[in-house]
Amino acid sequence: AQSVTQPDIHITVSEGASLELRCNYSYGATPYLFWYVQSPGQGLQLLLKYFSGDTLVQGIKGFEAEFKRSQSSFNLRKPSVHWSDAAEYFCAVGAAGAGSYQLTFGKGTKLSVIP
Amino acid sequence: GAGVSQSPSNKVTEKGKDVELRCDPISGHTALYWYRQSLGQGLEFLIYFQGNSAPDKSGLPSDRFSAERTGGSVSTLTIQRTQQEDSAVYLCASSWSDRAGANVLTFGAGSRLTVL
Numbered sequence: 193a194q195s196v197t198q199p200d201i202h203i204t205v206s207e208g209a210s211l212e213l214r215c216n217y218s219y220g221a222t223p224y225l226f227w228y229v230q231s232p233g234q235g236l237q238l239l240l241k242y243f244s245g246d247t248l249v250q251g252i253k254g255f256e257a258e259f260k261r262s263q264s265s266f267n268l269r270k271p272s273v274h275w276s277d278a279a280e281y282f283c284a285v286g287a288a289g290a291g292s293y294q295l296t297f298g299k300g301t302k303l304s305v306i307p
Numbered sequence: 308g309a310g311v312s313q314s315p316s317n318k319v320t321e322k323g324k325d326v327e328l329r330c331d332p333i334s335g336h337t338a339l340y341w342y343r344q345s346l347g348q349g350l351e352f353l354i355y356f357q358g359n360s361a362p363d364k365s366g367l368p369s370d371r372f373s374a375e376r377t378g379g380s381v382s383t384l385t386i387q388r389t390q391q392e393d394s395a396v397y398l399c400a401s402s403w404s405d406r407a408g409a410n411v412l413t414f415g416a417g418s419r420l421t422v423l
Contacts, residue, residue, distance in 0.1 A: 201347075226411075235311070235398060235414030236350075282350065286410065293338065293363060293410065299349035 194219040194285045198298035205273050206306045213268040213301050215257075215283030224286035225266040226295065227257055231279045239281075242266065253277070278305040309333075311415035313399050319421045320389055328384045328418045332401030338410055339382050341374055344396040344417070353397075356382065389422045396420070 195218040205211055217223055224243050228236040240251025247259040257268045266283060280302045284295040312331040320326050332339050341353040352366040356376040367373070371389075376382040386393055396419045400412035 228414075233416065235400075235416045236412075237414070238411055241411060284350075293355050293357060294340070294352040294366070295410070295412065296352070297342075297350040299347065 194223060194287050194296045196283050196285050196296055196298035198281075198283055198301050200301045201299070202302045202304065204304040204306060207275050208272050211268075211270045211273045211277070211303070213281050213283075213303070215266045215268065215298060216264050217266065217283070217285045218264065219285055219287060221287075222261070225257075225259060226284040226286070227251065227255070227266070227268050228282045228284060228297075229253075229279050230282065230300075236282060239268070273303075273305055275305045275307060278303055311399055311401050311413055313397075313415035313418050315418055316416065317419045317421075319423065321423050322391060323388055325385065325387045326389055326420060328386075328397050328399075328420070330382045330384070330399030330401075330415060332380065332382070332399070333403075333413055334380075336401035336403050336413070337379070338402040339376055340400045340402070340412060341382070341384050342398045342400065343368075344398055345394075350398065353384070386420075389420075391422045394420055394422045 197216045226241045227239040230236045239255050240249050242249050242259045250256050280300045282300045283298045286295050314329045337358045339356040342350040354374045355363040371387045374384045396417040398417045400414045402410040
């Protein structure tokens with residue numbers, strides 16, 4: 193079974209600073225990888241996804257993530273954080289094999305932004 | 308509809324009571340998921356429906372939990388004899404893709420359940 197680890201529970205950055213949120217997965221084959229964002233009181237919104245091909249994927253709101261097979265990682269980055277980026281971020285993995293339809297989520301990283 | 312709709316948005320109940328949570332997915336989405344989000348615990352998969360196939364119930368934590376999906380659309384998650392540890396946000400999501408593992412989920416805003 194697949195699993196996801198987000199090592200950082202809470203990160204605080206200053207507005208305008210760069211951001212990297214870490215995600216490590218465990219899965220025996222090439223996984224499908226996702227980053228979702230959740231604002232307070234809201235459901236989760238897809239930021240970006242990796243299925244295959246180019247390992248650097250672009251998402252909405254200026255976010256990008258890089259799939260590194262050798263490190264089993266899919267870290268999320270943004271060059272300049274805005275105050276509106278304050279939210280909780282979830283990494284998720286989907287199994288590429290048949291018959292497994294659930295996404296496994298990490299426990300999330302809460303991002304606070306200092307003005 | 309335009310998005311995934313969940314009701315009620317908030318539910319406070321007494322221990323031992325039954326509760327029903329409703330999810331109305333995006334029209335045309337064939338897949339529907341329920342997840343539970345507890346404080347600091349991330350999202351826990353509960354159940355998955357895909358078209359007319361038998362649901363994947365592997366994530367339901369006990370036999371007090373059940374879910375159904377009528378007519379391939381609206382779904383109801385029922386928790387019987389609620390316990391305090393059932394307090395959480397219950398998230399519903401739907402998807403148009405049936406490719407295993409590659410589904411892009413659209414989430415509702417969730418139903419926050421508080422068991423006193």
